[in-house]
Each structure stands twice: as structure tokens, then as C-alpha cells.
Amino acid sequence: MSARLPTHLAVGALVRRVNDAGGFAVVRARGEAQTGAILLLIDEGRVVRGLERFRDLDDRESLVPAGPVDADGVAMDDYWRKRRASDPDLWVVELMIAQAERFAAETILVC
Structure with missing residues (x-):
């Protein structure tokens, strides 16, 4: 059995933590x-x-790189929209904070 949080709880916790941290x-x-x-x-x-x-x-x-490398906002936007068209179960979350990867790892990854 997996200890993985349901996706909606993991995403909600991540959004709350990032916003609470400014x-x-x-x-x-x-x-x-x-x-x-x-x-x-x-x-x-x-x-x-x-x-x-x-x-x-x-x-x-783990968190693995996804999408185009060194992409501007337009290229990444195109990427996730195409991914979402083929996988409607996909959650897309945008983060703007220093050390965003650390916030994500601490919140959504199971140890």
C-alpha cells in the first residue's frame, strides 16, 4: 500500500505553503x-x-525535469496544454518563489 497523499491534498498543501511564505x-x-x-x-x-x-x-x-529546457513562458504554456490534452488527469501548478523545488519536494513527495 502506498503512503501517497491524494493529489488534491498535496497540491492544496503546496499552494498554501508557498503563498504563506510570501x-x-x-x-x-x-x-x-x-x-x-x-x-x-x-x-x-x-x-x-x-x-x-x-x-x-x-x-x-522524485521530481524530474519535464518540458522544454530554458523555455520562455509561451513555450512552456504550449507544452503543458498539449500534455493536458492527452492527459486530462494532469494537475498543472505554477510556482513563483525562491527555492520552489525545495518547497515542492518537502510538500508533495513521500519520504
Whole structure:
């Protein structure tokens, strides 16, 4: 049995933590509440990079790069919209805060 939080709870906790810390987090698209995949859009000013929650064969979770490398906002927007068209269960969350990857790892990954 997995100790993984339902996706809607993990996303809600991440958005709340980032906003409480003075950053900006918003859900761009809602997916399946229990088991939907999570794509994070990390806005670093001129570059937006993607990270996705990934579960390996040993049932360990990590954040892996997703989408175009060194993408501007338009390229990443096109990427996630195409992904969402093929996977309507996908959650898309945009984060604007220093150390966004740390916030995400501490909140949505199961140890």
C-alpha cells in the first residue's frame, strides 16, 4: 500500500505553503483528485522550467525535469496544454518563489 497523499491534498498543501511564505502559487489546471499526475511550472523570471512528480519501480518518488529546457513562458504554456490534452488527469501548478523545488519536494513527495 502506498503512503501517497491524494493529489488534491498535496497540491492544496503546496499552494498554501508557498503563498504563506510570501510567494505566488496557482493551480493552472485541475486533474483527477486522487491519483492525477502533477506538473510544476517553476517561474524563474525569464525562464520557466517544468518538474513532474515521478514514481519509480521501487515506489520512490522524485521530481524530474519535464518540458522544454530554458523555455520562455509561451513555450512552456504550449507544452503543458498539449500534455493536458492527452492527459486530462494532469494537475498543472505554477510556482513563483525562491527555492520552489525545495518547497515542492518537502510538500508533495513521500519520504
